[in-house]
Amino acid sequence: MITPYSKTSTIAFWTDPYISKNLLEAHLDSNSDLASRLPNTIYQTCNFIETLIEKDRLIADFGCGPGLYTNILDQKGYQVLGIDVSRTSLDYAKEQNKKVIYKEMNYVKHPLNEKVDFIQMIYCDFGALAPLAQIDTLNNVNRSLTEEGLFFFDVMSDHYFDKQKEDYHSYREVDGFYIEGKANIKERTVLYDRLKLVMRHILVEGKLKKEFFNYDKCYNIKEMEVLLKDNNFEIVKVFSDTMGNKDFEASDTLCFLCKVIK
Numbered sequence: 001m002i003t004p005y006s007k008t009s010t011i012a013f014w015t016d017p018y019i020s021k022n023l024l025e026a027h028l029d030s031n032s033d034l035a036s037r038l039p040n041t042i043y044q045t046c047n048f049i050e051t052l053i054e055k056d057r058l059i060a061d062f063g064c065g066p067g068l069y070t071n072i073l074d075q076k077g078y079q080v081l082g083i084d085v086s087r088t089s090l091d092y093a094k095e096q097n098k099k100v101i102y103k104e105m106n107y108v109k110h111p112l113n114e115k116v117d118f119i120q121m122i123y124c125d126f127g128a129l130a131p132l133a134q135i136d137t138l139n140n141v142n143r144s145l146t147e148e149g150l151f152f153f154d155v156m157s158d159h160y161f162d163k164q165k166e167d168y169h170s171y172r173e174v175d176g177f178y179i180e181g182k183a184n185i186k187e188r189t190v191l192y193d194r195l196k197l198v199m200r201h202i203l204v205e206g207k208l209k210k211e212f213f214n215y216d217k218c219y220n221i222k223e224m225e226v227l228l229k230d231n232n233f234e235i236v237k238v239f240s241d242t243m244g245n246k247d248f249e250a251s252d253t254l255c256f257l258c259k260v261i262k
C-alpha cells in the first residue's frame with residue numbers, strides 16, 4: 001500500500017494544460033458537480049456569505065476557479081480578489097468580469113500582499129492538501145487576514161468517509177479527460193481507515209504517462225478544532241455545509257468559519 005502523502009500531485013493536476021481545459025468545461029457545466037457545485041448551491045452559498053460579512057469588505061476566494069463565486073459576490077457589492085493556480089480558469093474568469101481582480105498564485109506557498117477581511121476556500125480543497133501544505137496554507141491565510149478577518153472553508157466529513165469503498169477499475173479512452181489521443185486509464189481508490197483519508201490514484205498511459213494522487217481527508221469537528229488551534233485559529237461557527245445548514249448527522253461535509261487567535 002502507498003504510504004499516505006508519500007506522493008502528491010495537487011498542483012500538477014490543476015495546472016496540466018490539457019486537463020485544465022476539460023476541468024474548465026466541467027466547472028461551467030451547470031448539470032455537473034464534478035469541479036464546482038451546482039448553480040443553486042453556489043447562489044445559496046453566496047447568500048449565506050452575505051450574512052457573515054458586511055458589504056464593501058474585501059473577500060479573497062482561494063481556489064476561485066473560473067469565478068463562479070467571485071462574480072456573484074461582486075454583484076452583491078463586495079470587493080473581490082480571486083486566487084488560483086490554473087491559468088486556464090483565470091483567463092476565463094478575467095474575460096467574464098473586469099471588476100474582480102484575479103491573481104495567479106499558489107496559496108500554499110504565498111500569502112497575499114494585501115490584507116483582506118474574509119478568505120473563502122470552497123469545495124473541500126483544504127482536505128485535498130497534505131498535512132504540511134495545510135499548515136503552510138493556514139499560515140498564509142493568517143498572514144493575509146485583517147485583525148478581525150474570517151476564514152471560511154469546507155471539508156469532507158467522517159460521515160462521507162464511512163460511505164466510501166475501495167475500488168479498482170481500468171478503461172481505455174480516446175481524447176478523454178486526461179490526455180489527447182489513445183490512453184489506458186487505471187483508477188484505484190484506497191481508504192486509510194485510521195486517518196479517515198481517501199486517496200484516488202490515477203495512472204494514465206498514452207503518448208505521455210501521467211500519474212495523479214488525489215486526497216480527501218475527512219474530518220469531525222473535534223479533529224478540526226485541534227488542527228486549527230495548533231495553527232492559531234479558533235472556530236467561530238460550524239455548519240454542515242457552505243449554505244449554513246446544520247444537518248450534522250447526514251451531511252457529507254463540514255464547514256468552518258474561524259478567526260485568528262489574538
Ligand SMILES: C[S@@+](CC[C@H](N)C(=O)[O-])C[C@H]1O[C@@H](n2cnc3c(N)ncnc32)[C@H](O)[C@@H]1O
Nearest residue numbers: 014036063064065084085086106107108122123
Ligand atoms: C475543486 S476546484 C474549486 C473551485 C471553486 N472554489 C469552485 O468551487 O467553483 C479547486 C480550485 O482550486 C485551485 N487550486 C488548487 N490548489 C491550489 C493552490 N495551492 N493555490 C491556488 N489555487 C489552487 C484549482 O486550480 C481549482 O480551480
